[in-house]
Amino acid sequence: MDTTVCPFCAVGCRLAPGSDGRAVGHEGPANPDGRLCAKGIEAFRAFDEGERLTRPRVRRGGELVPVDWPTALDAAVDALGGVRDAHGPDALAFLGAPHCTTEENYLLQKLARTVGTNDVDNRARACHGLATGAVRRRLGPPAMTNSLDDLATADLVLVVGANPATQQPVAFNGAVRTAAHDGATLVHVDPRANETTRTADVHLAPRPGTDALLLSLLCAVVAEAGLVDREFVAARTSGFDAFAGSLADLDVERGAAVAGVDADAVRAVGRAVGEGDGVAAVVGTGVETTGLGTTTPDALLNLLLLTGNLGRPGAGMNLFRGLANEQGAVDAGCVPDALPGHQPVTDPAARDRAAEAWGVAPPAAPGRPESELLAAFGDDVRGVLVVGENPVVSKRDREWVTERIDGLDALVVADVVETETTERADVVLPASVAVEKRGTVTNLDRQVQRLHPLADPPGAARPDFAILRALGRRLSPAPFDHDDPADAFAELCRVAPAYEGIDPDGTDGPRRWPDGEAVLYREAFATDDGLAPFVPVDPDATAAPGGEGLVLVAGSRAGGFAAAERTDERLHLHEDDAGARAIEDDDPVTVVGAVDGDSPAVEATAAVGTAVRPGTAFLHADPADPLVRRGVDRVEVRPADG
Ligand SMILES: Nc1nc2c(c(=O)[nH]1)N[C@H]1C(S)=C(S)[C@@H](COP(=O)(O)OP(=O)(O)OC[C@H]3O[C@@H](n4cnc5c(=O)[nH]c(N)nc54)[C@H](O)[C@@H]3O)O[C@H]1N2
Ligand SMILES: Nc1nc2c(c(=O)[nH]1)N[C@H]1C(S)=C(S)[C@@H](COP(=O)(O)OP(=O)(O)OC[C@H]3O[C@@H](n4cnc5c(=O)[nH]c(N)nc54)[C@H](O)[C@@H]3O)O[C@H]1N2
Ligand code: SF4
Ligand SMILES: [Mo]
Numbered sequence: 001m002d003t004t005v006c007p008f009c010a011v012g013c014r015l016a017p018g019s020d021g022r023a024v025g026h027e028g029p030a031n032p033d034g035r036l037c038a039k040g041i042e043a044f045r046a047f048d049e050g051e052r053l054t055r056p057r058v059r060r061g062g063e064l065v066p067v068d069w070p071t072a073l074d075a076a077v078d079a080l081g082g083v084r085d086a087h088g089p090d091a092l093a094f095l096g097a098p099h100c101t102t103e104e105n106y107l108l109q110k111l112a113r114t115v116g117t118n119d120v121d122n123r124a125r126a127c128h129g130l131a132t133g134a135v136r137r138r139l140g141p142p143a144m145t146n147s148l149d150d151l152a153t154a155d156l157v158l159v160v161g162a163n164p165a166t167q168q169p170v171a172f173n174g175a176v177r178t179a180a181h182d183g184a185t186l187v188h189v190d191p192r193a194n195e196t197t198r199t200a201d202v203h204l205a206p207r208p209g210t211d212a213l214l215l216s217l218l219c220a221v222v223a224e225a226g227l228v229d230r231e232f233v234a235a236r237t238s239g240f241d242a243f244a245g246s247l248a249d250l251d252v253e254r255g256a257a258v259a260g261v262d263a264d265a266v267r268a269v270g271r272a273v274g275e276g277d278g279v280a281a282v283v284g285t286g287v288e289t290t291g292l293g294t295t296t297p298d299a300l301l302n303l304l305l306l307t308g309n310l311g312r313p314g315a316g317m318n319l320f321r322g323l324a325n326e327q328g329a330v331d332a333g334c335v336p337d338a339l340p341g342h343q344p345v346t347d348p349a350a351r352d353r354a355a356e357a358w359g360v361a362p363p364a365a366p367g368r369p370e371s372e373l374l375a376a377f378g379d380d381v382r383g384v385l386v387v388g389e390n391p392v393v394s395k396r397d398r399e400w401v402t403e404r405i406d407g408l409d410a411l412v413v414a415d416v417v418e419t420e421t422t423e424r425a426d427v428v429l430p431a432s433v434a435v436e437k438r439g440t441v442t443n444l445d446r447q448v449q450r451l452h453p454l455a456d457p458p459g460a461a462r463p464d465f466a467i468l469r470a471l472g473r474r475l476s477p478a479p480f481d482h483d484d485p486a487d488a489f490a491e492l493c494r495v496a497p498a499y500e501g502i503d504p505d506g507t508d509g510p511r512r513w514p515d516g517e518a519v520l521y522r523e524a525f526a527t528d529d530g531l532a533p534f535v536p537v538d539p540d541a542t543a544a545p546g547g548e549g550l551v552l553v554a555g556s557r558a559g560g561f562a563a564a565e566r567t568d569e570r571l572h573l574h575e576d577d578a579g580a581r582a583i584e585d586d587d588p589v590t591v592v593g594a595v596d597g598d599s600p601a602v603e604a605t606a607a608v609g610t611a612v613r614p615g616t617a618f619l620h621a622d623p624a625d626p627l628v629r630r631g632v633d634r635v636e637v638r639p640a641d642g
Contacts, residue, residue, distance in 0.1 A: 002452040003028070004606020005441050006040040007434035010321035011171045011223055012443030013040055017454055021045050029511055030148065030170065037169035044435055046569020047456035051417050053315025053430035054459025064428060065430035069460065075429045076385075077474045079410035083285065083383030084475075089116030092382060093373045096387040098124040100464050101439030101451065103485040106340060106492045107468040108387055111331040114360040114478035118345055118367030119381070122334045123389055126370060127216045131319050132287050132330075134297035138533055139310065139317070140526030141342040141498065142330060146280065146316035147445040147518040151175040153314040154280035156185045156272055160211065160300060165195035168320050171444070172196070176179070176282065179251060185276075187269055189214065190286060191553055192618045201382075202269060205613040208289060208551040210259040214266070215299035216537045217259070219306050220250040229308030230273075236531060237305050237525075243534035245436040250537065260613065266582040274307055279315025285322070293538025305532055321444040324434065328442035331499070331513070336367030341496025357495050358478040361464035385471070386413045387464055388431065390421045397624075414467050418630035437463045439485035440504045447511045450504040549594025549634040550617040551575060552623040571604040573637060578608040581637060585609070588640035591619065593632035600626040603640060 003016045003026040013036055014028025023043040025036035035288055056072030057064040067075075077197055083091050085169025094112040096106050106124070112120035132142035139145065152175045153155070165173040180186045188200035189211065197203050207216040222228060223244065232239050256263035262622035273279050281304060287296040301310075301317060309315035322326055333340035343350030344367050374383055374391065390399055398420070405411060405424050413425040422428045434441070436457045442448050450628075457463075472480030482488045493499045503509035524530035550573075571589055583589055585608040593599025602623055612618045617635050621628065627635065 002027075004435055004451045005324070005443075005449050006036065006042065006043050006456050007046065007324050008039050008328055008443040010324060011168045012441060012447065012449055013037075013170050015040060015043055017044050025151055029506065030443050030445070031437050031451065033174075035170055035173070038172075042141070044056040046433065047417060049195045052458045052461065053415060053417060053422070053428065054461055056460065057277060057428040059426045064090070064423075064425070069462075070105065070425055071409065073470050073474070076211045076412045076429065076471060078382050079412060080385060080425050080471075081475055083235055083410050087380075087382055087513055091382040092117055092118060092119065092388075092589050093377075093381045093384045094120040095370060095391065096120070096122050096334050097385065097389065097464065098122055098326040098329045099388040100324035100325060100329070101434070101485060102332045102438060102442055102470055102492065103439045103488040104387070104446070105329040105332035105334045106466040106488050107327070107465065107472060108385075109340070110478065110480075111385075111468060111472045112477055113339075113362035114472075114476040116363060118336050118363050118365065119373055120334055120367060121336050121370040121373065122326075122329045123391075124148045124321070124323055124329055127285055127322055128288065128326075130295050130321060132152040132539055133295040133299055134295065135317060135319070138298075138301055138525075138527070138535070139521060140148045142319075143327060143520075144314070144316070144318045144445050145310060145520045145543055147512065148175040150313055150316070151280050151453040152182075154176040154179050154184050156187065156276040156279045156315065157280065158187045158189065158273070158283060158300075159200070160215075160296065160400045162284025162320055163190075163196050163270055163321050164282060164284065164577070165199065167322070170211050171320065185272055187272075191551075191613050191616050193407060202265065202267065203264060204261050207258075207613065208553055208616060209285065211289075211296040212294040212537075214254055214261060214293065215261045215296065215303055216247065216250060216254050217255045217266050218270040219299075219303050219537075220247045220255075221253055221267050222306055222332040223247050224252075225271055225274055226520060227271070228306055229578055232308030233306065236311065236530065237534060238531040239534040239536070241513060242536045243302065244486070246536035246539075249539065253572070254604065260615070261443055273303065276307070276309075278312070279304065279307060279309040280315050280318055282318045282320055284320050291435070293540030294535060298535045299537070300532055302537075305534060310532065311523070311616070313519050313524070316519070321446070325441040327446065328440065328448075331442055331496070333496070336369055340492055341498040342484035343496070343594065350420070354495050357491055360476075369554070376399060376403055377404035382408060384408055384412070386421060387412070388415060388498060389470070390415070396613040408597070414464055416461070429467050430459065430468065432457040432463040434463050437465070439463075439465060440489060442513070446502045446513050447501075448502050448513065450573060453524060455584060460544075480534065484639065496514060547595070547634050549636045550615055552624065552627060552633055552635045553612070554615050554620045554621045554628050555618065569604065569620050569623045570607040571637065572607045573607070574612050574616070575608050575610060576614050576615040577617075577637075578606060581639070583608065583637065583639060589637050590639075590641050591627065591637050593615065593627060594634040594636045595632075598628055599632050601641070602626055604635075
């Protein structure tokens with residue numbers, strides 16, 4: 001029986017249609033017991049009937065009117081080709097596509113690069129930008145260093161800024177909970193207790209902005225207790241002396257007071273990390289919050305390096321990604337600075353490999369990341385192809401992004417439903433969703449899996465693969481002659497050494513890149529000198545964050561499949577902060593910016609307790625959005641107006 005991969009998150013559980021429209025799980029590399037989470041069961045009914053785009057549309061006289069495919073493709077080619085002819089290839093930008101297959105992402109970046117620009121990106125990088133950036137600079141490719149199975153063997157798991165029990169439940173149960181069952185200590189670092197905290201042995205709730213300080217204090221405890229892995233540090237790392245010097249300036253007592261955590265707990269966790277046989281870190285979007293000085297991912301990598309917890313089983317830096325094919329999109333080269341397989345565009349050998357497959361050499365200078373491209377919309381970026389993303393809502397500042405988009409000469413969007421972005425497009429191309437597609441996706445622990453189409457696209461909707469191939473044939477000087485996604489996958493494997501020998505069916509080769517390896521960097525790191533550098537603790541990281549009111553912590557937004565979501569829209573407050581404001585549980589409250597007097601006001605219901613630390617207010621990203629997109633990060637909460 002054919003099965004496919006869950007479209008909802010990066011764990012990549014296998015499933016097939018069951019009765020009454022629900023999906024049923026099937027054994028797969030990420031769900032070996034065939035389990036699904038509550039979300040995955042909805043895989044075949046992510047969208048309400050009637051919601052899907054079924055016909056291409058082209059803007060005529062201000063209106064989007066339905067047309068046939070040849071007319072729509074002509075219009076897309078004229079619009080994007082016109083911009084290239086008038087302003088050059090760098091006036092075009094290509095935004096894709098963590099909801100799409102790896103082959104589709106491969107075609108998207110091939111299209112961009114053979115048309116002549118490296119201005120291609122996907123938002124998956126933005127969600128995990130600090131973590132992947134630190135990994136790339138210090139270890140190697142932006143991916144989990146270990147595997148889920150391996151994580152299950154750790155004896156201390158440090159979850160920082162993530163809620164995998166809710167967000168990646170099957171991975172959490174299969175790996176983290178299994179480790180905990182087998183006696184591993186689970187430490188959860190988060191300003192707010194969440195579902196993951198229930199399984200944790202220790203919850204450290206540092207003041208927002210002080211994660212790097214807290215993690216550096218753990219390093220200081222390790223050093224003071226003589227628990228540094230000297231052999232590992234000498235053989236595998238660089239920059240230790242400067243780092244050790246920066247640690248010597250830290251005082252655990254004072255630092256813990258700044259971070260608002262118990263100094264004894266910091267000492268206990270620091271010792272446990274130093275003494276642990278295998279210490280694995282799991283990180284989510286909560287490490288992307290910037291505080292002062294050193295970033296959270298950099299501080300965490302310091303701790304893992306200091307204790308020799310990289311390049312060995314039961315350890316590592318385990319980035320729990322979000323969207324189904326985030327990893328595959330990055331692997332396929334949908335990023336401005338790397339060709340397929342994480343090869344820098346500046347590397348002549350990598351460009352030669354691509355040129356050999358494409359007949360056209362990619363440009364040598366890195367392109368611009370999505371944030372810079374958005375800022376240049378209407379200036380030097382004049383035409384954009386968007387494949388499966390919704391920048392108007394996902395970039396946190398709807399008005400600004402709308403204005404930028406309205407400044408474009410040409411906007412071509414492939415999506416599966418009408419969105420705020422398609423509404424502004426010149427050409428809208430109706431795409432298939434993942435369960436209707438062929439191709440492959442790569443999950444968060446680097447496993448490539450094949451999709452089988454188990455549902456029919458509505459109306460004239462077709463896979464992004466067909467759309468991109470058609471655009472490539474007409475816009476690019478390179479051949480886009482792939483009969484099906486398997487041809488594109490074969491080409492990807494030639495261009496990207498990391499994918500060499502990978503078999504998405506797991507029969508003629510391993511599914512996991514590179515080369516089936518569950519634990520990366522056993523011998524050396526993929527850096528120029530093979531060593532992983534320490535990053536000294538920036539003295540700024542020890543300063544107490546100040547300011548008025550409560551720190552607003554906004555939970556992450558659903559990955560675009562609202563039908564399967566239940567959102568907790570209450571404002572979570574600590575009982576001390578609530579008491580000081582005469583607010584009780586379930587009271588209606590008004591939330592406003594603490595500094596910016598004319599910030600928007602958000603109405604919510606208070607949830608009072610001890611789950612959030614004093615001094616913070618937690619609100620889901622959807623209701624918090626009016627505040628977040630105005631840059632409000634400190635709020636005041638009062639009983640509801642009127
Ligand atoms: N305010 C706020 N903004 C956020 C976040 C937040 O917490 N708060 N979270 C961030 C995070 S973690 C993420 S991952 C992003 C998500 O941001 P986006 O990925 O931009 O948003 P989504 O709505 O998940 O998906 C984008 C579009 O892809 C379409 N789509 C789905 N499948 C396919 C397909 O197969 N083909 C095509 N062509 N289209 C498809 C969907 O219909 C949707 O319109 O948002 C980020 N932005
Ligand atoms: N059911 C469901 N599952 C999903 C998604 C979905 O929409 N629904 N989306 C998917 C996507 S796109 C993504 S990116 C992932 C997100 O997966 P996660 O990143 O695990 O999601 P969050 O629930 O936002 O967890 C982030 C945590 O970081 C904490 N946090 C916030 N600021 C800080 C800080 O400064 N320091 C620390 N230490 N913690 C902080 C928050 O309190 C929160 O508990 O989930 C994926 N899985
Ligand atoms: S854990 Fe993720 S991939 Fe697995 S069933 Fe749930 S949403 Fe789907
Ligand atoms: Mo995400």
